[in-house]
Amino acid sequence: MDSLRQDLRYALRTLKHTPGFTIAAVVTLALAIGANTVLFSAIHAMLLKPLPFRSPAELVRIWCDQEGIAFASVTPTELLGWREHSKGFSELAGFSRHDLSLTGGDTPERVRAARVTPNFFKLLGTPPTQGRDFVDEDAQPDNASRTALVSHGFWRDSMGGAADAVGRDIMLDGHSHTVVGILPEGFNFPDFGDDVEVWLPDWMNPEAHGNHYMRVLGRLAPGISMEAATADLPRAARAVHEARVGDKPDKAHAVTTLRWQEHLTASSRPVLWALWGAVGFVLLIACANVANLLLVRALARQRDGAIRAALGASRRRRVQQALAESVLLGLLGGVIGLLLVMWGMELVRTLLPESMLRMTPVELSVPALLFSLGLSVGAGLLFGLAPALHTTGMDVLPLLKQSSTAVGARANHPLRNMLVAVQLALALVLLVGTVLMVQTLRNVQGVSPGFDAEGVLAGRLSLPDVKYPQPENLRGFYAELLGRLRALPGVESAGVVNDAPLGGSNTNGDFTLEGGSVNPTARHVAEFRVASSDYFRTLRIAVRQGRDFGPQDSEKGAPVIIVNESFVRTFLGGNEPLGRRVRLDWSDNAPFREIIGVVADVRHSRLTEPATPEAYIPFEQYPLRVMSVVLKTRREPSTLAGSVRLELKAMDADQPIFDLLPFDSRMERQLSRPLATTRLLAAFALLALVLAGVGVYGVMAYSVGQRTRELGIRLALGAHPRQVLGLVMRQGLRLTVMGVGMGLLTAGVCMRLLASLLYGVNANEPTVFVGVALVLAGVSLLATWVPALRASRVSPSVSLRAE
Incomplete structure (x- = not known):
C-alpha cells in the first residue's frame, strides 16, 4: 500500500509538470466518460430498472x-x-x-x-x-x-x-x-x-x-x-x-x-443501444489517443526505467508506477466528465417517451456513479496497460548503453501505428452511422403524409352527455361551431374528425364487406374515422375516385362511406370500389354503407409507418361527442387560437377545448427523435474524427521528430525535398489504408445493428461507405501532410548537429 501511495504521488507530480499533456488527456477522457455515463443512466432507467409495480x-x-x-x-x-x-x-x-x-x-x-x-x-x-x-x-x-x-x-x-x-x-x-x-x-x-x-x-x-x-x-x-x-x-x-x-x-x-x-421501451431501445455503441467507440478512440501519448512519454523515459531496473525495481513495480499515472488520468477524466453529465442528460431525454421519464426519470443515480467510477478506472487500465507492459519489457542493458537522446529513437513504432489505425477504423464506423442517420432524417422530412399541415390549427372537444344527450344535439353544436369558425377572418375552411392524423388517438373495428373480399377467410378490421364534409378539403387530402361527403349525406340520407387507397388494395384487390357496400360490425343492426369515394392514404400514426386501411363515415350519420376541429387559414394558425376560444365560449361557457395548437407541431414531434439521434451521433462522430486526426498527426509528428537526423542526412546527400515529403506521406498513407480498411469491414457489420433506426436508406449503402472512406482518408492525409511538409524543410546542418 505504501508503494502505491508513493506511485500515486509521483504520478501526480509528473502530471503537474506536464500541464499540456494532462489537460489534453483529461479533456479527451472527460468527454468520452461523461457521454458513456449519460447513456448508461438512460439505459439503466429505461431498460434495466424494473417497473415500479408489484412483480x-x-x-x-x-x-x-x-x-x-x-x-x-x-x-x-x-x-x-x-x-x-x-x-x-x-x-x-x-x-x-x-x-x-x-x-x-x-x-x-x-x-x-x-x-x-x-x-x-x-x-x-x-x-x-x-x-x-x-x-x-x-x-x-x-x-x-x-x-x-x-x-x-x-x-x-x-x-x-x-x-x-x-x-x-x-x-x-x-x-x-x-x-x-x-x-x-x-x-x-x-x-x-x-x-x-x-x-x-x-x-x-x-x-x-x-x-x-x-x-x-x-x-x-x-x-x-x-x-x-x-x-x-x-x-x-x-x-x-x-x-x-x-x-x-x-x-x-x-x-x-x-x-x-x-x-414500453420498444421504440427507445434500439436508439439507446445504438448511441451507447457510438459513445463506446468514442471511448475506445479516446483510450487509443491517450495510450499513444503515454507511449511517447514512456519511450522517452525508457532510460529512466532501465536505471530503476538496474537499481533493483521489479517489472511489476515499474508496471504499477506506469498504471498509477494512467488510472489517475482516468479518474480525473471521470470527475470532469460528471460535470458534463447533466447537460448531456437533457439531450438524451428528448429521445425517450415522456410517460416513461415521469415514472423512471433519467438521473445521476448511485448505479450511474458506480458505473462512472468503474469506467474511469477501467479506461485508465485499458490505455495504460499496453504502453506499460511494452516499455517495461524491453532489455535493460542496451538501454543503459544508449545516450539519453537516442533512447526511443525507433520512429515507426508498430504499437503506435496499430492504435492510430484503430482510431481511424472506429471513426469511420461513427461517420458512416451519422451519414446514414442524416439521410434517414432527410427521408422522413421528405415523406408525404397524405395531407398538408401548413396553415392548419387543430383542437379537441369532448361534449358531455348531460348537455348533449341526443345525436341531434351533437349535430347542432358542431354545425354551429363550424359555421362560426368558417366566418372568422382568414379562415378558408373548417371541419371535424374524431381522430386527426399524428394525434396519438385511433379507432378500429370489425367490418363485413358485402360480396366478400380477396381474403374471405380473414376477419376484417380497419381504422374508422368520423368526418365532416369539409375535413378532406381542410387538410388537402386528395379524393382519388368518386366524391367527398356533401349535404346529401345527412342523417336521413343513404348510409355512405369513403375508404382510402390502402383499403382498396387490401380488401378489394385493386378492383372497382365505388358501389361496394360495407357494414360496421359494432352492433348487430348496423346498416350496409355504400362506398362513394376513395381518398389518398394518410400516415395516421407515424410518418415512418405505411398507411393502414381506413374508412370514413359522415359525421351527420354517426355523430360522436369527442371530435377534433381543424381550420385552414391564410394567417399564422396560432393567432386564431384566441378567436376560437371566444367563439366556443359564446356557445357554451363550460366547454373547454384541448390541445389547440398549429398542426405543424405534430409534424415536429414526429421529427424530434430522429433529429436528436442524428445530432448526438454527429457530435460523437465529429469528436471521433478530430481525435483520429489528432492521433495521425501525433504519430507522424513524433516520427518526423525521431527521424530528424536521418532526414537531414538524406537532404545533405542530395535528396530533393519532394522525395522526403513523399517518404513521410507514404508512411501516413499506409496508416490510412490500414485504418480505413479495418473501418469498412467493421462498419459493414455494425450498420446491420443500426438498420432498425434507418428509413429509406440501405444500411450497407455503397456510396455512403465510399464517400465516408474518402473523407476520412483526406483528413488523415491532411494530418500527415503538415509534419511531412515540416520534414521536407529540415535544415541538414541543424539536423546533423543534433548528436
Missing part, C-alpha cells in the same frame, strides 16, 4: 393481431372471454384513455382521464393511499355508479389537498362523480402519453363484439411461463369466437403478447 416481470401487454393491423385494440367481448377461458393469466384488466371536462369552478378545465376495469389497480399492486379501490359494483352500464379515483396531483391541485376529499363529488362532463380513493404520490401509468388525473370504472358490454377500443394488461398466473400463457390465448380466442352470437363468416382474432416493459 413487474409478470406483467404482459396483449393485442389482437388483425389483417393490416398488427397491434389492434381489444373488444370487451374478447376480454371477457379471455378471462373465462384463459388459464395462463391470474388477472386481465382493460383500460382506455379519455378527455373530460371539469366544471364547477370559475372556468372549465380539461381533465386527463382513463376508464379501467375494476381489477386494474389490483393487477398493478397499487392500492389507493386514501379511501378504497374500485369494486365490481362500481362498473355499471352507462357508468351509473359515478365513482372515481383521483391522482395525488389532482387531489393536491384541484381539491386543495383536503383531508375530507374522499367522499366529495366532482363534476365531470356534467355528471357528479364521488371520489372514493386517492392514488399514491408519484403513481404514473406509462402506457399513456401523459399523466392521468381521474380514473373511472369501465363496464364491459358483452355485446360490443366489434368495437376495438380497449387496451389489455395481464399478470401471469403463478408457475406459468410467458410462452405457455401466450400459447394458451389462441385457444381462448377460439372459444370466445365460438360463443359469439350470430352466424359470421370470419375467423377468431389472432393474439400478440409482449412483456410490458419490453413494449
Whole structure:
C-alpha cells in the first residue's frame, strides 16, 4: 500500500509538470466518460430498472393481431372471454384513455382521464393511499355508479389537498362523480402519453363484439411461463369466437403478447443501444489517443526505467508506477466528465417517451456513479496497460548503453501505428452511422403524409352527455361551431374528425364487406374515422375516385362511406370500389354503407409507418361527442387560437377545448427523435474524427521528430525535398489504408445493428461507405501532410548537429 501511495504521488507530480499533456488527456477522457455515463443512466432507467409495480416481470401487454393491423385494440367481448377461458393469466384488466371536462369552478378545465376495469389497480399492486379501490359494483352500464379515483396531483391541485376529499363529488362532463380513493404520490401509468388525473370504472358490454377500443394488461398466473400463457390465448380466442352470437363468416382474432416493459421501451431501445455503441467507440478512440501519448512519454523515459531496473525495481513495480499515472488520468477524466453529465442528460431525454421519464426519470443515480467510477478506472487500465507492459519489457542493458537522446529513437513504432489505425477504423464506423442517420432524417422530412399541415390549427372537444344527450344535439353544436369558425377572418375552411392524423388517438373495428373480399377467410378490421364534409378539403387530402361527403349525406340520407387507397388494395384487390357496400360490425343492426369515394392514404400514426386501411363515415350519420376541429387559414394558425376560444365560449361557457395548437407541431414531434439521434451521433462522430486526426498527426509528428537526423542526412546527400515529403506521406498513407480498411469491414457489420433506426436508406449503402472512406482518408492525409511538409524543410546542418 505504501508503494502505491508513493506511485500515486509521483504520478501526480509528473502530471503537474506536464500541464499540456494532462489537460489534453483529461479533456479527451472527460468527454468520452461523461457521454458513456449519460447513456448508461438512460439505459439503466429505461431498460434495466424494473417497473415500479408489484412483480413487474409478470406483467404482459396483449393485442389482437388483425389483417393490416398488427397491434389492434381489444373488444370487451374478447376480454371477457379471455378471462373465462384463459388459464395462463391470474388477472386481465382493460383500460382506455379519455378527455373530460371539469366544471364547477370559475372556468372549465380539461381533465386527463382513463376508464379501467375494476381489477386494474389490483393487477398493478397499487392500492389507493386514501379511501378504497374500485369494486365490481362500481362498473355499471352507462357508468351509473359515478365513482372515481383521483391522482395525488389532482387531489393536491384541484381539491386543495383536503383531508375530507374522499367522499366529495366532482363534476365531470356534467355528471357528479364521488371520489372514493386517492392514488399514491408519484403513481404514473406509462402506457399513456401523459399523466392521468381521474380514473373511472369501465363496464364491459358483452355485446360490443366489434368495437376495438380497449387496451389489455395481464399478470401471469403463478408457475406459468410467458410462452405457455401466450400459447394458451389462441385457444381462448377460439372459444370466445365460438360463443359469439350470430352466424359470421370470419375467423377468431389472432393474439400478440409482449412483456410490458419490453413494449414500453420498444421504440427507445434500439436508439439507446445504438448511441451507447457510438459513445463506446468514442471511448475506445479516446483510450487509443491517450495510450499513444503515454507511449511517447514512456519511450522517452525508457532510460529512466532501465536505471530503476538496474537499481533493483521489479517489472511489476515499474508496471504499477506506469498504471498509477494512467488510472489517475482516468479518474480525473471521470470527475470532469460528471460535470458534463447533466447537460448531456437533457439531450438524451428528448429521445425517450415522456410517460416513461415521469415514472423512471433519467438521473445521476448511485448505479450511474458506480458505473462512472468503474469506467474511469477501467479506461485508465485499458490505455495504460499496453504502453506499460511494452516499455517495461524491453532489455535493460542496451538501454543503459544508449545516450539519453537516442533512447526511443525507433520512429515507426508498430504499437503506435496499430492504435492510430484503430482510431481511424472506429471513426469511420461513427461517420458512416451519422451519414446514414442524416439521410434517414432527410427521408422522413421528405415523406408525404397524405395531407398538408401548413396553415392548419387543430383542437379537441369532448361534449358531455348531460348537455348533449341526443345525436341531434351533437349535430347542432358542431354545425354551429363550424359555421362560426368558417366566418372568422382568414379562415378558408373548417371541419371535424374524431381522430386527426399524428394525434396519438385511433379507432378500429370489425367490418363485413358485402360480396366478400380477396381474403374471405380473414376477419376484417380497419381504422374508422368520423368526418365532416369539409375535413378532406381542410387538410388537402386528395379524393382519388368518386366524391367527398356533401349535404346529401345527412342523417336521413343513404348510409355512405369513403375508404382510402390502402383499403382498396387490401380488401378489394385493386378492383372497382365505388358501389361496394360495407357494414360496421359494432352492433348487430348496423346498416350496409355504400362506398362513394376513395381518398389518398394518410400516415395516421407515424410518418415512418405505411398507411393502414381506413374508412370514413359522415359525421351527420354517426355523430360522436369527442371530435377534433381543424381550420385552414391564410394567417399564422396560432393567432386564431384566441378567436376560437371566444367563439366556443359564446356557445357554451363550460366547454373547454384541448390541445389547440398549429398542426405543424405534430409534424415536429414526429421529427424530434430522429433529429436528436442524428445530432448526438454527429457530435460523437465529429469528436471521433478530430481525435483520429489528432492521433495521425501525433504519430507522424513524433516520427518526423525521431527521424530528424536521418532526414537531414538524406537532404545533405542530395535528396530533393519532394522525395522526403513523399517518404513521410507514404508512411501516413499506409496508416490510412490500414485504418480505413479495418473501418469498412467493421462498419459493414455494425450498420446491420443500426438498420432498425434507418428509413429509406440501405444500411450497407455503397456510396455512403465510399464517400465516408474518402473523407476520412483526406483528413488523415491532411494530418500527415503538415509534419511531412515540416520534414521536407529540415535544415541538414541543424539536423546533423543534433548528436
